[in-house]
Amino acid sequence: METANLAKYVISAVVFSAVGIMIMIVAMIIFDKLTPGQLWKEIVEEKNMPLALTCSAAIIALGTIIASAIHG
Numbered sequence: 001m002e003t004a005n006l007a008k009y010v011i012s013a014v015v016f017s018a019v020g021i022m023i024m025i026v027a028m029i030i031f032d033k034l035t036p037g038q039l040w041k042e043i044v045e046e047k048n049m050p051l052a053l054t055c056s057a058a059i060i061a062l063g064t065i066i067a068s069a070i071h072g
Contacts, residue, residue, distance in 0.1 A: 020066045027062045031055070 032039045037057060042048040 016070050018036055020063075020070055023066050024059070024062060026067075028059065 035051075039051065043052045043055065
């Protein structure tokens with residue numbers, strides 16, 4: 001009985017994690033399209049630290065919103 005419940009919770013966690021990651025990827029693609037230039041080129045090649053901080057803040061904010069929405 002406990003094994004069935006444990007399996008249900010693990011599968012549920014994996015599914016919700018996958019959904020959250022997919023939403024995060026789509027949101028970052030949209031964020032990349034809305035900002036001028038190419039994020040990856042600016043951050044990696046040009047070493048643009050303010051853009052890297054802005055991008056990381058957006059990722060943290062989106063992750064918090066997605067986690068709250070999934071958690072309920």
